[in-house]
Amino acid sequence: MRRWLPYPGLALALLLVWLLLSQSVSVGQLLLGSGAALVGTRTMAVLRPPRSRRVRLAPLMKLAGLVAVDVVRSNLAVAAIILFPRKGRVSGFVRIPLELTERGGLALLGLILTATPGTLWVEYDQRRRTLLLHVLDLIDEEEWANLIKSRYETLLLQAFEQ
Amino acid sequence: MIQAPDLPQWAALIVAVLVLSGAAVTLVGSLGLLRLRSFYERVHAPTLGSTLGMTLIVAASIVCFSVLRGRLSVHEIVIALFLTCTAPVGFILLARSALYRDRAERRLSLPWDEEEEAGEMPGKD
Numbered sequence: 001m002r003r004w005l006p007y008p009g010l011a012l013a014l015l016l017v018w019l020l021l022s023q024s025v026s027v028g029q030l031l032l033g034s035g036a037a038l039v040g041t042r043t044m045a046v047l048r049p050p051r052s053r054r055v056r057l058a059p060l061m062k063l064a065g066l067v068a069v070d071v072v073r074s075n076l077a078v079a080a081i082i083l084f085p086r087k088g089r090v091s092g093f094v095r096i097p098l099e100l101t102e103r104g105g106l107a108l109l110g111l112i113l114t115a116t117p118g119t120l121w122v123e124y125d126q127r128r129r130t131l132l133l134h135v136l137d138l139i140d141e142e143e144w145a146n147l148i149k150s151r152y153e154t155l156l157l158q159a160f161e162q
Numbered sequence: 163m164i165q166a167p168d169l170p171q172w173a174a175l176i177v178a179v180l181v182l183s184g185a186a187v188t189l190v191g192s193l194g195l196l197r198l199r200s201f202y203e204r205v206h207a208p209t210l211g212s213t214l215g216m217t218l219i220v221a222a223s224i225v226c227f228s229v230l231r232g233r234l235s236v237h238e239i240v241i242a243l244f245l246t247c248t249a250p251v252g253f254i255l256l257a258r259s260a261l262y263r264d265r266a267e268r269r270l271s272l273p274w275d276e277e278e279e280a281g282e283m284p285g286k287d
Contacts, residue, residue, distance in 0.1 A: 017240055017243070020237045021237060023235075023237050071213050072214060075187065075210055075213060078191075078194070078206060078207070078209075078210060079187065079190045079191075079210060082191075082194040082197055082198070082207065083190060083193075085197065095272075095274050110250065111247065111250045114253050114254055115209060115212070115213055115250050116209070117191075117206055117209040117210050117213065119206075120202065120205055120206060120257055121250075121254050121257075122257045122258060123258060123261060130274075132261075132272075132274075134205075136206045
């Protein structure tokens with residue numbers, strides 16, 4: 001079973017995306033989608049990613065809600081910065097020490113921070129466990145670090161770490 | 163073949179508002195590429211188009227084709243999924259290569275970099 005289907009969850013997700021794309025659940029599309037899912041997951045197995053532990057869904061759902069609100073808010077904030085430039089706005093780098101070490105969690109945090117306009121994930125130092133973040137409207141470095149740690153990292157720790 | 167004139171007026175209004183506001187958000191993001199000063203600032207601007215702009219246009223497409231075909235059209239969500247997973251990877255790579263170049267050419271010095279160099283003096287590690 002493990003040999004043929006190394007990542008059952010990933011295979012199911014690939015099949016679902018395939019069916020969504022083809023907009024049908026006919027036998028032909030099911031077969032094609034399953035084939036694609038098998039090839040996809042076996043390719044993934046060749047890459048040998050470290051097996052991630054069980055992920056908790058409840059904190060992730062809560063995180064998705066928070067991120068949706070934050071993305072809309074920062075879209076408006078960045079649009080305001082572009083349309084009405086104000087004097088004295090400073091952008092710059094912030095270094096934030098992270099407790100999160102799980103690769104999946106870090107990848108998700110990178111996606112969230114970069115997809116949110118106004119913050120940009122630049123670099124993660126694995127040895128020091130620090131994140132270098134670029135902020136478009138930097139008022140208080142300490143405040144940014146606290147915001148990211150309390151708003152996103154806590155939930156990600158709950159979801160990914162034991 | 164389905165035609166846009168088949169769309170009832172109320173739906174056309176919703177679709178028009180969604181498409182126009184999505185396009186406006188994306189336009190503001192592109193304007194940011196012209197207006198912002200440094201490279202790192204400019205990387206922030208196009209994320210407007212890849213988040214809110216994209217969401218509004220995808221929502222317009224869902225409304226339009228759900229009404230036209232008389233059944234729920236949800237495969238547009240896959241666009242949002244793919245774009246959300248891939249666009250940030252590109253932005254992160256751009257920012258990292260800019261930082262790498264700035265460090266190599268010593269055009270940018272972060273207070274932490276000096277600390278790091280001092281920590282990596284021979285015989286210390």
